[in-house]
Amino acid sequence: MDQVEVFKALSNKTRLQILNWLKSPATHFPDQPNADFENVGVCVGQIQIKSGLSQSTISEYLSILQRAELINSTRVGQWTYYKRNEEGFAELGKLINQEL
Amino acid sequence: MDQVEVFKALSNKTRLQILNWLKSPATHFPDQPNADFENVGVCVGQIQIKSGLSQSTISEYLSILQRAELINSTRVGQWTYYKRNEEGFAELGKLINQEL
């Protein structure tokens, strides 16, 4: 886990918001069809709509968060679903408490 | 504590290093004269020398860290001493565990 990379990923209001939305997908994305939040998460399009930013920006943001190991993706057909990677958050907590 | 601001402050290798140095000042700054690390911390010049970056850059970095509430400063004569603000780190830990 690259420290600078993870903090950069967290240095943006929209990306922080996305992480927060993904904490309770059923609440924040009630319109996702065939929702299977536990297993796969939320698809890009839903996040994009809710964010109000462009499709390309959100796609980019999601890969930044993924490179930082804060979320995971699963491709199902033409959709890519993203969900939080709680192991990454645990590692981040340890980093803050022990290394910073 | 502004979330984006604190993560931006942490998004830089040199600034992370400074925070780490300030964890054990006696080890990292053995040459500081009249060291009173517990009370005031380490002065700008010592940090600047150790970092290898310019004086203006380090002064700037220290105020970024201070605005993020991660360090405190004390002015004594012509020196400004900086030390870690452990309350800020505690708050950051809480942020990660509870809000992110």
Add this chain to the structure above:
DNA sequence: AATGTATATCGACTTTTCCCGATATGCCAA
């Protein structure tokens, strides 16, 4: 095979960050 939909990638432009050197400010000593 052709079309439609979801996502990723590309190219461009703007804003922010990274650093520097030069200058200003504040404090101390002669």
Add this chain to the structure above:
DNA sequence: TTGGCATATCGGGAAAAGTCGATATACATT
């Protein structure tokens, strides 16, 4: 009060991040 340090601030140039629209890719449906 003049000169010398320590630090802060200013102005700028280069690199990175933010954000978009356009295009490419990948899959699904007809």
